[in-house]
Amino acid sequence: MPFQDPREIGYGHVIERYVTRKDSDRPRYMDLASTRVLRPGWPHAEHHARQVIEDAAAITDAELNALLGYEWRSRLTAAWLIGVARRTSFRERIGDLLLESEVCYAGTAYCFALARFGTPADAEIISAYLERYLPRTDLYYNQPSALGALLRLDAHLGTHHVTRFIEPDGLWDQWVQVRVRPEDRSPYAPAEQRRWTDLKCDFADGWTLG
Template sequence: MRDHRHEPALNAVVEKYVTPGRRYFHLANPCFLSDPAQRETLGRTLAQDALRITDDELELLLGYEWRAQLTASWLIAFARRAAHRDRIGELLLANERIYAGRGFCFALARFGVDEDARLLVEYLRAFLPSTDRGEQDSALGALAYLDARLGTGHSAPFLGENGAWARWLRTGSPLADPVAALDRLREVIETQCAYADEHMSAS
């Protein structure tokens, strides 16, 4: 198992962007968005780092473990570093690290074009029929957000009373309302994108 402390270049990037203030922990549990003090501090530093991190540094983080990948994906999302779209899509489709997957979905939603919707559709076609718990909910929330933004209907084939989304949701939450659950997930992505807009415009 890799340990960044044994790889000087990787260690420098992790120590600079991932571990300060346990940033990765907050990004994995974005309830910080409802805390004004944390929201402001973290948003400001994310925006600053999103502008200063290099593409090579982002690649180092994307090639490591979930904390690094999650942090990289938020920095990519904040600055809309769409040059990393293919890599983000590849990692999402690998479906190896669920916390990182939330960041991948946020990044694709933030890029905001039809190609990003296509990558989310590809992921959902592969994994929404599965009962394994991955980032199916985050992916569909991101896709619903893009549909609303682009005026498209990419999420429609997964919906409906007996659609793949309803079936998947019931495996973990038998009493959940699929429509209400999807609305909440879309709102999470919408909030994250608005948060990035707010702090990037101030940088």
């Protein structure tokens, strides 16, 4: 899918309005890509949450499409806004972008959005991603985020899509053994990946319900 600068299609404002947020202490995409928004006591949490909620509600579908057609910062931000607002009309687009994995970093946000949607269709998309990319032990893309999202979805849906991936010596173990040094493997335990997904989704629930 070719990239298109929003300025070329009449949406030049969307980068500064939603992605960089020059009125903040640092660009929004950096906060969304990091974990500091999930840390208890972060002094800017309330202000950040309020802005995210407002923008998730205000951004138009056309503006979201403009962001999803551009580079990773724009896609990451758009996927977070889509997930916070649970705009399920973007499920197919988010799923296609996740499966294509054209850019770095944005995939974690796609997984967040699908986990927030919380339906069997979302579990199927993430299962398809893991089927495609877990056997690719030469690649480190968004396999951990996808596993965490699928674990959350299975728990909420009462399904067992993830079982075949995390069986002993299965695809997840094989991927971790190749991609992660032995001393660094603790954070890659499936339960830890589920915990991070839960933190993101539960934090977003707090935003939208607060």
